[in-house]
Amino acid sequence: MEHFNFGTFAAILTTTAFLPQAFKVIRTKDTKSLSLTMYLFMLSGMVLWTLHGFNLNDKAIIYSNIITSAVNAVILSLKISDLLKEKEAKKKSS
């Protein structure tokens, strides 16, 4: 009996999941409850997955990780820009 292919649906869900987070952050300009460490780990991990994909010569791994890396980079850069603004504001108020 053929197994039902959960993998394709799994890949679509976990690959597109970061998009609504990126849209939310762009729309609200609010990154306060996002963890900087999470997005640093996630982006580094995804860049390594992309390199792993090149080693395996597997286009599915390469392309899905390039896309999610780009989306993660957007979230991470908005988080870092928020932290820098916060630091600047603290400096002014003290």
Added chain:
Amino acid sequence: MEHFNFGTFAAILTTTAFLPQAFKVIRTKDTKSLSLTMYLFMLSGMVLWTLHGFNLNDKAIIYSNIITSAVNAVILSLKISDLLKEKEAKKKSS
């Protein structure tokens, strides 16, 4: 020539990345900037990855996705509980 194995480091980073987010949410009780849709997609995707792991009989896929599903479920339940509290507060104020 052996390829450098980026895969192991990639897996460690993307598997552990959600932990600091979970700790942050537990510590601060703040989920305002987290996207509900992201965590719904992510948890569904990870449950499907786990099932895919069972189909392939691959312990690495099964265990890493059970762990990240649990961590994601914590973040998602705190997000949902926040949204319910917010709704309740709005009802009282109107």
